[in-house]
Amino acid sequence: xxxxxxxxxxxxxxxxxxxxxxxxxxxxxxxxxxxxxxxxxxxxxxxxxxxxxxxxxxxxxxxxxxxxxxxxxxxxxxxxxxxxxxxxxxxxxxxxxxxxxxxxxxxxxxxxxxxxxxxxxxxxxxxxxxxxxxxxxxxxxxxxxxxxxxxxxxxxxxxxxxxxxxxxxxxxxxxxxxxxxxxxxxxxxxxxxxxxxxxxxxxxxxxxxxxxxxxxxxxxxxxxxxxxxxxxxxxxxxxxxxxxxxxxxxxxxxxxxxxxxxxxxxxxxxxxxxxxxxxxxxxxxxxxxxxxxxxxxxxxxxxxxxxxxxxxxxxxxxxxxxxxxxxxxxxxxxxxxxxxxxxxxxxxxxxxxxxxxxxxxxxxxxxxxxxxxxxxxxxxxxxxxxxxxxxxxxxxxxxxxxxxxxxxxxxxxxxxxxxxxxxxxxxxxxxxxxxxxxxxxxxxxxxxxxxxxxxxxxxxxxxxxxxxxxxxxxxxxxxxxxxxxxxxxxxxxxxxxxxxxxxxxxxxxxxxxxxxxxxxxxxxxxxxxxxxxxxxxxxxxxxxxxxxxxxxxxxxxxxxxxxxxxxxxxxxxxxxxxxxxxxxxxxxxxxxxxxxxxxxxxxxxxxxxxxxxxxxxxxxxxxxxxxxxxxxxxxxxxxxxxxxxxxxxxxxxxxxxxxxxxxxxxxxxxxxxxxxxxxxxxxxxxxxxxxxx
Numbered sequence: 001x002x003x004x005x006x007x008x009x010x011x012x013x014x015x016x017x018x019x020x021x022x023x024x025x026x027x028x029x030x031x032x033x034x035x036x037x038x039x040x041x042x043x044x045x046x047x048x049x050x051x052x053x054x055x056x057x058x059x060x061x062x063x064x065x066x067x068x069x070x071x072x073x074x075x076x077x078x079x080x081x082x083x084x085x086x087x088x089x090x091x092x093x094x095x096x097x098x099x100x101x102x103x104x105x106x107x108x109x110x111x112x113x114x115x116x117x118x119x120x121x122x123x124x125x126x127x128x129x130x131x132x133x134x135x136x137x138x139x140x141x142x143x144x145x146x147x148x149x150x151x152x153x154x155x156x157x158x159x160x161x162x163x164x165x166x167x168x169x170x171x172x173x174x175x176x177x178x179x180x181x182x183x184x185x186x187x188x189x190x191x192x193x194x195x196x197x198x199x200x201x202x203x204x205x206x207x208x209x210x211x212x213x214x215x216x217x218x219x220x221x222x223x224x225x226x227x228x229x230x231x232x233x234x235x236x237x238x239x240x241x242x243x244x245x246x247x248x249x250x251x252x253x254x255x256x257x258x259x260x261x262x263x264x265x266x267x268x269x270x271x272x273x274x275x276x277x278x279x280x281x282x283x284x285x286x287x288x289x290x291x292x293x294x295x296x297x298x299x300x301x302x303x304x305x306x307x308x309x310x311x312x313x314x315x316x317x318x319x320x321x322x323x324x325x326x327x328x329x330x331x332x333x334x335x336x337x338x339x340x341x342x343x344x345x346x347x348x349x350x351x352x353x354x355x356x357x358x359x360x361x362x363x364x365x366x367x368x369x370x371x372x373x374x375x376x377x378x379x380x381x382x383x384x385x386x387x388x389x390x391x392x393x394x395x396x397x398x399x400x401x402x403x404x405x406x407x408x409x410x411x412x413x414x415x416x417x418x419x420x421x422x423x424x425x426x427x428x429x430x431x432x433x434x435x436x437x438x439x440x441x442x443x444x445x446x447x448x449x450x451x452x453x454x455x456x457x458x459x460x461x462x463x464x465x466x467x468x469x470x471x472x473x474x475x476x477x478x479x480x481x482x483x484x485x486x487x488x489x490x491x492x493x494x495x496x497x498x499x500x501x502x503x504x505x506x507x508x509x510x511x512x513x514x515x516x517x518x519x520x521x522x523x524x525x526x527x528x529x530x531x532x533x534x535x536x537x538x539x540x541x542x543x544x545x546x547x548x549x550x551x552x553x554x555x556x557x558x559x560x561x562x563x564x565x566x567x568x569x570x571x572x573x574x575x576x577x578x579x580x581x582x583x584x585x586x587x588x589x590x591x592x593x594x595x596x597x598x599x600x601x602x603x604x605x606x607x608x609x610x611x612x613x614x615x616x617x618x619x620x621x622x623x624x625x626x627x628x629x630x631x632x633x634x635x636x637x638x639x640x641x642x643x644x645x646x647x648x649x650x651x652x653x654x655x656x657x658x659x660x661x662x663x664x665x666x667x668x669x670x671x672x673x674x675x676x677x678x679x680x681x682x683x684x685x686x687x688x689x690x691x692x693x
Contacts, residue, residue: 003590006580007683010040013514013521015576016477020612020662025578026681028523029664033571035500036514036521040680043571043669044512044525048561049165049554050184050547052201056162057561061091061153062112063143064119069096069106069133073125079112082124082131086117088139091156094132107136113157115139155673162566167553168199168206173530174549176301179537180317181331184547185209186555187321189297196295196321198334201555211293211334212242212264217276220249220257220284224276230261233275233282237268237290242333247340248376257284259373262335266290293334299323299345300533304395306351308370318356318372322347326358328372339365339375352395353415359390364403366417382418384426386410392440392448402446402457404435439503441494443515447471447501449489453479454501454513454520471513471520478511478524491534493558497544504531504548523573528564529556563672572605572668573679577612579662580684584692588659591685594652594667598677604652605668611660661692 012027013036028034034041048056064079073079073094080087091111099105110125119139124131144150168174170188175196178185184201199206215230224230224244231238243262249255261276270290275282299321307315318337320326325344326337338344339358346358346365356372358365364384368374375381388405395401401412408431414424433455435448445456453470472479487505494501502525504510510525534548546558556565563569580587589610596604663686667679 003685003687005683005685006578007681008578009681010573010575010679011036011038011517011521013474013523014478015474017474020577021579021583023576025576027576029574029576031571031573032524032526033569034523034573034679035498035512036517036523037498037678038514038516040678041523041573042678043569043676045559045676046561046563046565046569047527047548047556047558048563048565049162049167050201050557051165051168051205051555052184052203053165053205054161055557055560056158056165056566059113059154059157059161060141061157062088062115062139062141064088064110064112064125064139065108065136066094066110066125066133067099067107067136068104069094069099069101069108070104071101071130071132073110073127073132077127079110079132080126081117081119081135082126084117084120084123086115086119086139088112088115088119089160091153091160106133111153112139113160115141151673158673159566166205168549168555169208170197170553172297172553173532173551174553174555175299176303176319176321176533177535177547177549177555178301178303178305178317178319179535179539179545179547180303180305180329181315182540183331184555185317185329186549187295187299187301188549188553193297196297196299196324198295198329209334210264211295212262213239213266213290213292214260214262214336215266215270215276215290216258216260216287216338217284218256218258218287220246220251220259222278222281222283223251224261224278224283228278230263230283231277232268232270232286233277235268235271235274237266237270239263239266243335245335245338245373247338247373248379255378258287260336260338262293262333263290264333293336295321295324295327297323300347302348303535304349304351306356308351308354308356308372310370318349318351320346320349320358326356335373337372337375339381341365348390348393350393350395350401352401352412353417355417357393357395357401359393361389362387362405364390369416369418377418380418384412384417386426386428388434391435391437394440394442394446397442397446397457402429404440404448406436407432407434407450409434436489439489439492441492441501443494443499443501447494447513449479449492449503454503454522472522475511475522478522482507482509491531491548493534493546493548494536495544495546495559496536502534504534506530528567534558562674562676566672568670568672570668570670572666574666575664575682577609577662577664578684580686582688583661586659586661586689586692587663587686588689589656589663589684589686592654592656592663592665593683593685594654594665595680595682596652596677597680599675602674602677603669603671604677605670606654607666608656608658609664609666610658610662612662613664614660659689 008025010026012024015027033044077090091113095108096106097108125133168186168188172189176187198209246257246259249257276284301321303319317329328335348359350357356367368380388408392404409429417424439449453472487507491504499516501513508530514521529550531548539545
């Protein structure tokens with residue numbers, strides 16, 4: 001019987017709503033860890049732990065030949081070149097190819113990782129200062145003589161490096177992550193759960209940052225300048241001021257300054273009410289004793305980087321967590337920002353139009369213009385309200401600042417918000433559609449999740465609180481199931497390089513929305529870990545970097561590496577049932593040709609269902625198939641393997657034997673060391689079997 005073919009692109013994402021007879025055959029009925037993109041379904045990239053040391057995925061190995069060996073080099077030994085000073089860690093025990101150690105004639109090679117410097121020919125190779133052999137040439141990176149050894153040693157190097165990277169010290173989940181001035185910071189409760197500690201990723205791993213101490217002051221009538229030594233007239237305590245923070249007033253006698261002084265260290269302890277002196281001259285009065293800056297535990301941090309001075313290189317990091325006062329950090333000085341609120345614990349923040357905005361329930365407080373320390377109406381600070389608890393803000397969207405409540409959206413217009421020149425206006429856009437906390441992200445149009453689904457600003461302005469105005473109509477059953485199961489939103493991410501929005505739930509799953517095609521496309525994610533906080537930042541090279549923190553205390557870099565931090569990455573996509581344009585015509589399906597861009601040695605799995613999954617149809621017999629010259633075995637009813645050839649552009653031909661009016665193919669992968677691949681399209685070979693009667 002004459003065979004015909006039909007080709008279709010595998011695009012469109014999850015579609016759980018469109019009737020089967022009308023559904024795009026390239027859409028998905030289910031799946032996980034495949035991202036919908038304009039060019040097809042791409043298996044999600046991996047993630048790996050970070051702490052400032054080199055990433056596991058960057059690890060490599062070097063082969064260094066030796067002779068005149070007198071003693072073995074064991075796995076894990078640090079080998080040092082006696083002349084060059086180069087070092088490397090033995091990835092495996094030294095391999096002897098000839099001679100013996102006893103005779104001093106052992107010759108072979110070392111496999112090293114974490115190599116620094118350049119080994120020289122004929123230099124002594126030492127372990128702990130003792131010569132073990134002599135270099136017989138120089139070290140060659142990835143110098144294995146065959147592919148099997150190359151894969152084995154590279155994977156060994158990756159896992160060796162991974163084991164060196166540690167969790168953030170402390171207890172409980174990661175509570176915040178941010179990158180500032182080229183450094184990555186993470187917040188986690190200490191081991192006893194009595195304080196939250198800020199850590200910095202360094203070449204030696206996570207290092208707790210010293211936050212210093214502070215003394216509040218009032219009746220300030222003589223300016224205190226950073227770098228001056230302040231002494232307590234009564235206590236005799238003293239310290240060099242690292243930051244002077246004036247919250248209200250100024251240094252004139254008629255409007256005495258009040259605020260706080262920040263010290264890296266204090267000798268002794270300042271006491272309440274004593275005069276604070278510089279060079280024996282009283283400048284202010286202590287409003288309480290000195291105290292170490294120790295944030296309370298249990299918050300959830302949000303951050304912004306902003307320059308309030310207008311001077312190049314003066315960006316500073318700002319944060320809040322709903323438990324402690326907001327803060328400023330410049331890499332060495334930590335400044336609690338005191339607003340004067342009775343419970344000074346803002347939950348969200350934004351830096352916009354040279355003001356610092358902090359949310360306290362429904363109240364939105366803003367600082368003085370250009371001064372994040374100033375929180376008095378006399379210095380230009382003020383308050384706004386949207387009438388609901390604020391769940392998110394996006395600064396600088398088209399010159400405005402959208403502000404979300406749980407069921408309300410308002411937009412702040414203007415650039416000046418206090419004084420005679422004020423032009424600011426807070427306008428409510430809708431009182432029926434708001435944002436679920438932690439779901440808001442600043443895309444080309446801000447994107448968020450509410451009770452009806454995923455929205456952006458344009459959809460709300462056009463449709464209001466109607467499900468038809470959501471971006472997620474095709475996955476409504478998926479969102480409904482999450483809500484019924486009690487899964488809550490815990491984090492979200494924007495991915496600018498891929499034009500994506502990602503959402504994460506408390507059950508450890510997530511959702512990716514792709515905006516690179518004509519319309520939004522969604523697919524589920526499952527990273528195997530709960531994402532407690534996530535952030536998209538810019539690296540030193542300008543490239544986007546994605547991080548998340550989890551319950552285990554590790555910080556992970558997303559879209560990095562090939563595995564889930566050394567664990568197998570599992571992914572699959574089940575394509576829609578395709579009736580090939582003839583929904584009542586019985587067909588026999590002969591072959592499926594799948595087009596894939598993949599690295600060499602990529603392994604995929606496939607299964608198929610026929611006739612909309614009719615259970616009365618017999619299972620298809622197992623069939624063999626060839627892919628680019630390599631045979632494989634495929635079980636029609638069960639998962640089996642596709643083997644892809646070395647060419648980057650792969651074509652897999654699977655001979656199948658099944659009947660029905662429609663067919664659905666599921667394609668998946670289980671891998672630890674494979675790069676992501678993209679499934680571009682599918683060609684089905686079939687023949688007509690007559691109309692269904």
